[in-house]
Amino acid sequence: MQYRPDATELLADVAALLDGEVLNAVGGPLQHRVRVAANLVRIVEREVRAGAANDAAERARLIELLGPADGDADLVALRAQLAARLDDPTPLLAGQSAAIHAALVVTVRADLAISKPSYDNWDGE
Amino acid sequence: MTATDPSAAGTIDTTANGLARWLTEAWGRAVDVSGLRESSAGARRRNVLFDARVDGKVVALAATILPTAEIQIIDVAIEAAVRSVAERGGVPVPHVHGVCTDDGYVGGPFFISDRIEGDTIARRILRQAAATGHGEIVVNQIGDALARLHAIDPSEAPPGLPGTVDMQPITTAMAGVTEAVAGLLRPEPAFSYGLRWLRDNLPDEPASCRIIHTDVRNGNIIVGPEGLRAILDWEGSRFGDPMEDVAWPCTRMWRFGDDDKMIGGLGGLAPYRAGYEAAGGVWNEERFRWWRVLVTLRWGTGLAGQTAAHLDGRFRSIVMAGSGRRVIELAYDMLQLVKPD
Numbered sequence: 001m002q003y004r005p006d007a008t009e010l011l012a013d014v015a016a017l018l019d020g021e022v023l024n025a026v027g028g029p030l031q032h033r034v035r036v037a038a039n040l041v042r043i044v045e046r047e048v049r050a051g052a053a054n055d056a057a058e059r060a061r062l063i064e065l066l067g068p069a070d071g072d073a074d075l076v077a078l079r080a081q082l083a084a085r086l087d088d089p090t091p092l093l094a095g096q097s098a099a100i101h102a103a104l105v106v107t108v109r110a111d112l113a114i115s116k117p118s119y120d121n122w123d124g125e
Numbered sequence: 126m127t128a129t130d131p132s133a134a135g136t137i138d139t140t141a142n143g144l145a146r147w148l149t150e151a152w153g154r155a156v157d158v159s160g161l162r163e164s165s166a167g168a169r170r171r172n173v174l175f176d177a178r179v180d181g182k183v184v185a186l187a188a189t190i191l192p193t194a195e196i197q198i199i200d201v202a203i204e205a206a207v208r209s210v211a212e213r214g215g216v217p218v219p220h221v222h223g224v225c226t227d228d229g230y231v232g233g234p235f236f237i238s239d240r241i242e243g244d245t246i247a248r249r250i251l252r253q254a255a256a257t258g259h260g261e262i263v264v265n266q267i268g269d270a271l272a273r274l275h276a277i278d279p280s281e282a283p284p285g286l287p288g289t290v291d292m293q294p295i296t297t298a299m300a301g302v303t304e305a306v307a308g309l310l311r312p313e314p315a316f317s318y319g320l321r322w323l324r325d326n327l328p329d330e331p332a333s334c335r336i337i338h339t340d341v342r343n344g345n346i347i348v349g350p351e352g353l354r355a356i357l358d359w360e361g362s363r364f365g366d367p368m369e370d371v372a373w374p375c376t377r378m379w380r381f382g383d384d385d386k387m388i389g390g391l392g393g394l395a396p397y398r399a400g401y402e403a404a405g406g407v408w409n410e411e412r413f414r415w416w417r418v419l420v421t422l423r424w425g426t427g428l429a430g431q432t433a434a435h436l437d438g439r440f441r442s443i444v445m446a447g448s449g450r451r452v453i454e455l456a457y458d459m460l461q462l463v464k465p466d
Contacts, residue, residue, distance in 0.1 A: 036447045043450055079312040086317035089324070098465040104315045108457045115450045122377065122384040124461035 011045035046114045054110045061103045137161050140173060143230035144188055148237070151223050154179055164245070170360070174240050185240040187219060191233040199287060199360060202226055205236040206283035207336065207362045214277040216270050217355045219347075243349040245357065247381055250348045251390050257350055264392035266353035267341060267374060268400025275335045275367040276405050282336050288364030293330045295366065295412075298419055299323060305426035310433060315456035319422045322463040326418075328411045330366075337370040338362055342379040343389030368409050371401060372416035376424065377458045418462050425455030 005013065019038035026034055055075055062078040066085070073081065082100070092100070109120045141161045148156035157178040164172040164187070171190040176183050191201055205224040212218050219238035226234045244250045254260035279290040288294075302323070306316045339361035347355040374388050374397075383390035388397045402408055432449030434440040 033443050036444050040443070040447050040450070076311060079314055082314040083312040083317040086314060086321045100314075100318060101460065101463070101465050104318055105457075105460050108315055108453055108460060111453045112457060115453055119454055120457060122461065124464060125387065 007048050008045050011041050011048065015039075015041040015045065043115050046117070050110075050114055054114065057110065058107045061107060065100060065103055137163075140188075140190070140231050141175065143232075144173075144175065144237070145177075147223075147225055147230045148177055148179075151225075152179060185242075186222070186237055187240040188231070188235050188237050190231050190235040199362065200226075200285060201234040201236055203283050203285045204359050204362065205238075207286065207359050208238070210277060210281050210283065210336065211274055211338075211356075211359070213281075215273040217266075217353060218359070219355050219357070241347050241355045243347040243354045245344075245347050247344040247379070247389070250343055250346070251381060251383070253348060253350065254391050259350070259352055260386060260391035261393070261396040262352045263346075263348055264386075264388040265396040265400035267346070267356075267388065268371075268397040268402075268406070269404040270353065270356055271338075271341060271367070271370055272401045272404035272406030274338060275370065277336055279333065279335055279364065282364070286336065286363060288334060290334050290364055292334055292364060294334055294364075294369065295328060295330050295415070298369070298416075298423070299327065302419060302423045302426065305423065305430070308433075309426065309429050310436070313452070313456060315453075315460055316422060316425065319418060319456075319459045319463060323415065323419055323422070326415055328409075328415050331368070331409070331412065334364040335367050336362060337365040337367060339365065339370065339373065341370065342374045342376075343381070343391060344379060366412060366416065367406065368412040369416045369420065371406075371408070372413055373420050375417060376421055378424070378454070414462075418459060421455055421459045421462060425452050425459065428452050428455065 015038045018034055018041065023031060023034050023038070059075050059078060062075070062082055066078065066081055086100070112119045141158045144161075145156055145158040148158070159176050159178065161173060161175040164174050170192070171188075173188045173190060175186055175188070177186050178184075189201075202224045205221045208218045208221050212220060219241050222237045222239070224234075224236040228234065244253055250263075254263065282290075303320055306313070306320055309316065338356065338359060340358055341356055345356065345358040346353060347357065375394070377384065379388075380386060380390040386392050387394050398408055428448040429452050431440075431442075431445040432452075435442055435445040435448075
């Protein structure tokens with residue numbers, strides 16, 4: 001086992017360095033890239049904390065939508081399967097479209113909690 | 126300097142010399158260029174602001190310079206011509222003084238237009254609107270400007286403008302975004318859901334196409350304390366459905382967090398639509414709603430495309446790497462627009 005700092009602590013340290021000392025030391029177009037880099041490091045920090053649980057929850061939602069027969073498939077395959085079902089012009093069963101929409105919103109909100117927290121504070125006009 | 130830095134095409138001094146040389150030849154009088162500075166440069170082009178002294182008078186000018194001819198979306202001469210057509214139609218644009226397609230002056234083709242003072246940076250425009258309370262006036266004026274653009278007889282369009290007056294913009298856009306979703310690096314069921322909604326709600330094609338700008342938004346406008354002064358960045362101009370043009374400024378990413386003000390964080394739909402209709406624009410709610418979903422989804426695939434270009438080495442950039450993690454934002458916005466009843 002690695003000694004401390006652990007992965008999330010190190011990433012937080014790197015992000016603080018980037019959008020603190022490094023940002024103050026550079027000028028011009030590089031400033032924007034440093035800000036982007038710091039933000040990406042913070043995204044990875046949150047992903048290390050929450051990514052695995054997110055993926056497991058998304059997988060469970062997809063199995064619920066698609067049926068237990070697909071329970072062995074990995075997450076990407078399940079996503080592809082739902083995408084293929086939506087690409088298929090065959091009409092969905094009553095209520096199925098709403099159930100898929102609701103599940104997708106939950107998944108996207110969980111992804112946003114990693115990539116852009118509080119972006120989901122808007123729920124349409 | 127890296128390939129991502131648009132100013133790599135020329136230094137301030139060589140640019141000033143090149144512009145002075147061209148203006149002197151074009152105007153047939155000695156022109157001196159001074160006070161040259163880079164404005165907020167886009168990824169593909171430089172916007173250079175300067176003063177030209179001719180016959181003892183100082184003229185405030187701006188040059189839009191393409192780094193190389195091959196990066197242009199539409200030819201710089203067509204872009205300049207569209208601006209002039211729009212200006213004659215009553216759309217506020219900086220007046221174009223001349224076009225140069227020869228790379229020999231400043232390292233790329235360029236055109237020169239009036240320099241209009243005012244704010245162009247979106248967050249500064251929002252601060253100004255908060256201070257003056259003129260946000261609703263600005264969105265009303267944007268609606269007015271779009272209607273004037275869309276009222277222009279399509280036969281006025283410069284030769285070479287992409288698209289045609291009798292093209293089918295709905296069908297074309299549907300095919301394009303379907304292909305873009307199929308090309309995503311990972312399956313995104315939310316995007317498939319959006320595509321399905323677009324197919325299920327396909328509106329009738331507009332009766333005919335018009336000249337559209339395609340990128341009017343907070344970030345491509347000049348605003349002063351009294352309101353809208355000009356619409357910039359005509360590089361994406363083409364024929365299309367006016368409702369596509371009307372839908373784009375309403376997308377969430379141009380609000381910079383102020384979701385109560387649908388158009389650019391400046392004002393709501395009512396003054397915007399009123400401005401459009403008062404200037405003769407014909408509003409079609411069904412196509413407006415459809416285009417809002419389409420342009421949101423399409424921008425998501427555009428961000429995905431940036432990341433693909435980064436990952437496969439065509440255009441390495443930390444900003445484009447980050448674009449991939451923004452794709453989900455557009456999926457969220459799109460899902461909010463297609464909520465089931």
